[in-house]
Amino acid sequence: MPPPGGFESVKYKRNLPFRGPGGLAILGGVTAICAYGFYRVGKGNLEKRELQREKAWSRIHLVPLLMAEGDRDAYRREQAALTREREIMKDVPGWEAGKSVYNSTRYRSPDIIVL
Template sequence: MSGSGFHGFKQDMPPPGGYEAIKYKRNLPVRGVGGAVVFSTVAAICAFGFWRVGAGNVEKRELKREQAWSRINLVPLLLAEQDRDAYRRQQAALAREKEIMKDYPGWEAGKSTYNSSRYTPNTIVVL
């Protein structure tokens, strides 16, 4: 052996053009839509929902107003019907009293049992 060196060995060198770059970054695929799209979609849905709730409240308030006015306008009719019914019942009670008490002399049918000129409605209703 000659003592001058390592002539029989070849040094390991990089390939021509160099090695390719080391991939150290994460390469994750994009999954789904971005956060701005999700946020804007949720905001749009919430805005639509609040709009519908507001419209429903306006409609409910209008229906309550209409119902109140319809009841106010029906009060005279209901009172008139109640008066007609009370008059009919009073006349029927007077006719029954005349029929029942016809054999008692001096009985005045329909005369008030109270010693007052003040009107006192009947408290007993015969059906």
């Protein structure tokens, strides 16, 4: 005989908890995030180019100044080397101090320095 009030209803429905957003939503979300990221990367690349230009020009503006200073020092050393050479080679007839070994008027920085 059935109990008073009848039997419990049979649980036949599947009991699956909600497992998060669906595949399309995840795919769409990932695509959106990636798209934004690539947009930022593109922007960043353009910006990096400008930053490099800024750095290059800051150096270009300083080139004359640094070169002038270096030239003065090089000139001073060259003159010192010339006087030294004249002093050493004064007994050799026909020796021209500081004469280039090349048959050309183009300037070459000295290959040998005396330490």
